[in-house]
Amino acid sequence: MTEPELHLRHGWVEAELADEFPELGLVHARIDARASGSPPHVKQRLRALADRYTGGRVIHMRQDPVPWAYRVFSRQVGIDPDTDPTPIEAIGLERLKRGGIRSENLLDDALTIAIADTGVPLIALDDDRLDGDLGLRLARAGETLGGVRPLSAGQIVVADGARPVAVVLGEVAEDAGVTPATERMVLCALSVKGVPRIAVEEALWIAAEVLV
Amino acid sequence: MDRGRGAGLDFCAVPGAVTPSPPHLAPRTLPDERAARRTLLDQVAQLEAELSQLFCSTWPRKDFDWRIAGRGGPRVLSLGELEALRDDLVDRVQHCRRTMSDRTYAEDSKRRLIEEMMLEPERHKWARVSSEDIGEPGCRNWHVRPRFGLLGMLMGWWRVVISSGCPLSAARAR
Numbered sequence: 001m002t003e004p005e006l007h008l009r010h011g012w013v014e015a016e017l018a019d020e021f022p023e024l025g026l027v028h029a030r031i032d033a034r035a036s037g038s039p040p041h042v043k044q045r046l047r048a049l050a051d052r053y054t055g056g057r058v059i060h061m062r063q064d065p066v067p068w069a070y071r072v073f074s075r076q077v078g079i080d081p082d083t084d085p086t087p088i089e090a091i092g093l094e095r096l097k098r099g100g101i102r103s104e105n106l107l108d109d110a111l112t113i114a115i116a117d118t119g120v121p122l123i124a125l126d127d128d129r130l131d132g133d134l135g136l137r138l139a140r141a142g143e144t145l146g147g148v149r150p151l152s153a154g155q156i157v158v159a160d161g162a163r164p165v166a167v168v169l170g171e172v173a174e175d176a177g178v179t180p181a182t183e184r185m186v187l188c189a190l191s192v193k194g195v196p197r198i199a200v201e202e203a204l205w206i207a208a209e210v211l212v
Numbered sequence: 213m214d215r216g217r218g219a220g221l222d223f224c225a226v227p228g229a230v231t232p233s234p235p236h237l238a239p240r241t242l243p244d245e246r247a248a249r250r251t252l253l254d255q256v257a258q259l260e261a262e263l264s265q266l267f268c269s270t271w272p273r274k275d276f277d278w279r280i281a282g283r284g285g286p287r288v289l290s291l292g293e294l295e296a297l298r299d300d301l302v303d304r305v306q307h308c309r310r311t312m313s314d315r316t317y318a319e320d321s322k323r324r325l326i327e328e329m330m331l332e333p334e335r336h337k338w339a340r341v342s343s344e345d346i347g348e349p350g351c352r353n354w355h356v357r358p359r360f361g362l363l364g365m366l367m368g369w370w371r372v373v374i375s376s377g378c379p380l381s382a383a384r385a386r
Contacts, residue, residue, distance in 0.1 A: 077286040
């Protein structure tokens with residue numbers, strides 16, 4: 001395993017959004033990595049992670065500061081976190097339902113490990129399919145996600161210079177997501193009020209370290 | 213008396229007469245919602261904390277409804293929507309707290325019943341209390357049964373049998 005080189009960058013945030021949520025941010029980093037199968041040591045790490053997720057821990061997770069901060073943000077932007085759980089809670093619930101955390105591929109496993117360790121939601125995008133700097137803004141009328149899914153005006157999205165590439169705490173556009181042909185990725189972490197900066201950076205470092 | 217009408221009087225010209233209201237003017241500046249929005253967002257955060265605490269303290273009890281309808285997010289909610297969300301959260305916290313209070317009252321009486329069963333089993337023949345009845349996890353049961361079956365029933369030898377553990381699942385038991 002080599003130590004990844006990571007230059008963390010802070011994405012722009014549209015004024016209206018920054019006014020409403022002053023501490024909202026998007027931290028991202030480019031990384032040279034490909035999506036492939038997970039090596040045994042990553043699968044082992046997932047198994048060890050699953051062992052730490054007991055029923056009691058998952059129940060009490062919503063009182064831990066970082067998962068709680070994302071629950072509050074979900075609530076404040078009109079998502080019911082009990083119906084659409086935050087990424088960390090979704091991992092916990094999945095672990096309880098399946099009795100373990102199943103390995104999918106190296107990228108998904110890296111994101112799962114980083115999210116489960118820190119509680120910070122992460123997404124990965126294909127760097128070559130992005131156009132300009134990443135940031136957070138409100139969707140405009142008539143915009144779509146990946147040219148397929150219509151977005152309602154005012155939805156909070158992660159966008160590059162040209163288009164929305166993901167819905168915040170939601171799906172990633174197909175035309176911006178990572179594919180088997182991807183050679184460079186951008187890892188993005190959402191930062192909200194109540195989440196220490198170190199946790200956000202730690203999430204990116206953990207994901208990068210698993211991927212490289 | 214119809215003195216004014218038809219007499220060609222101009223009310224506006226008469227000093228002290230009622231003047232027609234000026235045309236409605238749009239306000240030059242919009243009221244700043246920022247302070248109200250910050251307060252509402254803080255209240256939502258506070259209520260979410262209370263709801264989370266309540267959720268943790270109710271476990272392992274079931275049949276609580278924690279859902280609050282989403283508002284098609286993620287998006288910036290309007291002031292009215294934030295108020296409605298805050299009110300829904302208040303209602304949900306109150307409802308869950310009330311349900312929890314009723315439930316703990318019932319659980320206390322079941323706990324008392326267990327004590328009474330232990331002290332005087334013959335006064336609580338065949339009574340059964342499960343761990344769920346007292347708000348605890350697991351499948352334990354306190355059951356008042358006669359010692360030595362029929363003979364104990366006839367002789368009035370009653371005792372509390374405490375079952376332990378959950379039954380094996382069908383697959384494992386086979």
